[in-house]
Amino acid sequence: MPITIVPITPSFGAEVGDIDLRSPLSDEDLQAVRDAFATYAVLVFPAQDLSVEQHLAFASHFGPLERTVATQMTERKMRVRPEIADIANMDAEGNVWREDSRMRLFQLGNRLWHTDSSFKAPSGYASLLYARSVAPVGGHTEFADTRAAFDALPEAARARLEGLIGEHSLLFSRKRLGFTQFSDDEKRAFAPVSRPLLRTIPESGRRSLYLASHIGRIRGMSDDEAESLLRELTEHATQRRFVHTHRWRVGDLVMWDNRCTMHRGTPFDDLRWPRDMHRATTSDRADAFGAIEDGVPAAADY
Numbered sequence: 001m002p003i004t005i006v007p008i009t010p011s012f013g014a015e016v017g018d019i020d021l022r023s024p025l026s027d028e029d030l031q032a033v034r035d036a037f038a039t040y041a042v043l044v045f046p047a048q049d050l051s052v053e054q055h056l057a058f059a060s061h062f063g064p065l066e067r068t069v070a071t072q073m074t075e076r077k078m079r080v081r082p083e084i085a086d087i088a089n090m091d092a093e094g095n096v097w098r099e100d101s102r103m104r105l106f107q108l109g110n111r112l113w114h115t116d117s118s119f120k121a122p123s124g125y126a127s128l129l130y131a132r133s134v135a136p137v138g139g140h141t142e143f144a145d146t147r148a149a150f151d152a153l154p155e156a157a158r159a160r161l162e163g164l165i166g167e168h169s170l171l172f173s174r175k176r177l178g179f180t181q182f183s184d185d186e187k188r189a190f191a192p193v194s195r196p197l198l199r200t201i202p203e204s205g206r207r208s209l210y211l212a213s214h215i216g217r218i219r220g221m222s223d224d225e226a227e228s229l230l231r232e233l234t235e236h237a238t239q240r241r242f243v244h245t246h247r248w249r250v251g252d253l254v255m256w257d258n259r260c261t262m263h264r265g266t267p268f269d270d271l272r273w274p275r276d277m278h279r280a281t282t283s284d285r286a287d288a289f290g291a292i293e294d295g296v297p298a299a300a301d302y
Contacts, residue, residue: 001018002018002028002029002032003016003017003018003019003029003032003033004016004017004018005017005032005036007040008040008042008044008244009244011039011040011145011148012040012041012042012143012145012148012242012244013040013041013042013043013044013143013244014036014039014040014042014043014044015043015044015045015046016033016036016043016044016045017046019033019045020048021045021048021050021054021055021058021253022048022049022050022051022054024057025058025061030061033061037062037126037255037257038201038203038204039204041143041145041147041256041257041260041261042143042244042246042254042255042256042257042261043254043255043256044246044252044253044254045252045253045254045255046249046251046252047249047251047252048130048251048252048253049251050130050253052080052081052084052278055084055128055130055253055278055280056081056083056084056280058128058253059126059128059280059281059282060282062125062126062128062255062282063125063126063282063283063284064282064283065083065280065281065282065283066083066117066120066124066280066281066282066283067082067083068080068082068083068084068085068086069085069170069189069190070082070085070086070103072185072186072189072190073103073106073186074183074185074186077091077092078092079091079092079093079094080278083280084278084279084280085278085279085280085281086278087107087110087129087265087277087278087279088274088275088276088277088278089104089107089270089271089273089274089275090274090276091103096270096271096272096273096274097270097271098271099271102181104270105177105179106174106179108177108179109170109173109174109176109177109179109213110264110265111264111265111266111267112173112176112177112213112264113144113211113212113213113234113237113238113262113263113264114173114212114213114214114262114263114264115210115211115212115214115258115261115262115263116258116263116279116281117258117281117283118168118195118210118212118214118215118258119168119169119170119190119192119193119212119214120193120283121193121286122283122284122285122286122288123193123195123258123283123284123288123289124258124281124282124283124284125257125258125259125281125282125283125284125285126255126256126257126258126281126282127255127256127258127279127280127281127282128253128254128255128279128280128281129141129253129254129255129277129278129279130252130253130277130278130279130280131248131249131250131251131252131253131276131277132250132276132277132278133250133274133275133276134248134249134250134275135268135269135270135273135274135275136273137268137269137273138266138267138268138269139248139265139266139267139268139273139275140245140246140247140248140265140266141245141246141248141254141263141264141265141266142238142243142244142245142246142263142264142266143243143244143245143246143256143261143262143263144237144238144242144243144261144262144263145242145243145244145260145261146208146209146210146211146237146242146260146261146262147201147204147206147207147208147260148241148242149209149236149237149239149242150198150206150207150208150209151206151207152236152242153236158198158207161197161198161209161233162198163196164196164197164198164218164219164220164221165194165195165196165197165218165219165220166194166195166196166197166210166215166217166218166219166226166230167192167193167194167195167215167216167217167218167219168192168193168194168195168212168214168215168216169190169191169192169193169214169216170190170214171187171190171192171216172192172213172214172215172216172217173212173213173214173216175216176213192216192217194219194289195210195215195289196210196289197209197210197211197218197233198210199259199260199288199289201257201259201260206260208259208260209233209237210259211230211233211234211237211262212262213234215230218230234262237262238262245266248277258281258284259284259288
């Protein structure tokens with residue numbers, strides 16, 4: 001039986017049925033997933049029952065697996081494999097974290113609109129987040145279609161953005177929340193990389209805004225000008241007409257294209273309800289941004 005694709009909207013988000021991700025996919029089914037991903041950018045695979053190995057095996061169809069940034073955090077004890085980002089409110093022993101937990105304060109950045117691994121070289125392509133346990137209230141994920149947001153911009157606004165380069169770093173996004181307790185090694189690991197504010201998605205030819213809370217500067221602009229433009233673009237791109245909210249169920253695997261979406265987690269009582277989510281992320285092509293220089297000096301005041 002061929003897999004079933006049920007659109008959530010005509011061009012953004014779809015559910016995928018008649019598929020068991022525990023088993024190797026046929027070439028036809030894998031191509032159908034690729035085609036749906038190119039169209040909808042966010043795919044929901046309900047009612048899966050995946051081991052870590054099965055999760056990573058499916059993710060590996062979409063590029064090289066990243067290592068989580070937790071491997072670069074000082075004194076971080078990991079409860080999962082380094083290819084898995086631990087999007088959970090638990091410590092290494094599986095206990096709900098304390099209010100003053102360093103990782104809790106760090107992961108509050110997931111509630112900002114962002115793009116996974118825009119601050120890495122190479123940057124992120126596909127993220128695949130799997131729900132092992134969910135909070136009974138809250139803890140949803142919102143996705144914004146930055147292709148549709150680009151399409152809705154006036155011509156003058158599009159022209160203004162051509163050639164603009166943003167500088168991305170986890171240091172920038174966490175500083176927005178007042179988190180600045182980075183070690184020297186972490187500052188070096190998270191030094192900014194340069195990315196255009198506009199990009200073209202090869203599979204569809206569509207233009208897209210490339211935005212994230214990780215952007216701290218725009219080349220050629222003062223900090224105030226850059227902050228104003230980024231606020232304006234983010235508010236535009238996250239209007240309700242461009243946003244889909246996913247309400248998690250245990251066994252959901254949600255996959256999204258970091259090249260043309262932003263997302264954020266919504267609040268829940270993270271000191272009460274355990275929420276266990278595993279994310280695999282794959283890397284984009286190393287030459288995705290052409291000749292743009294990745295490395296830029298990190299400021300001393302992070």
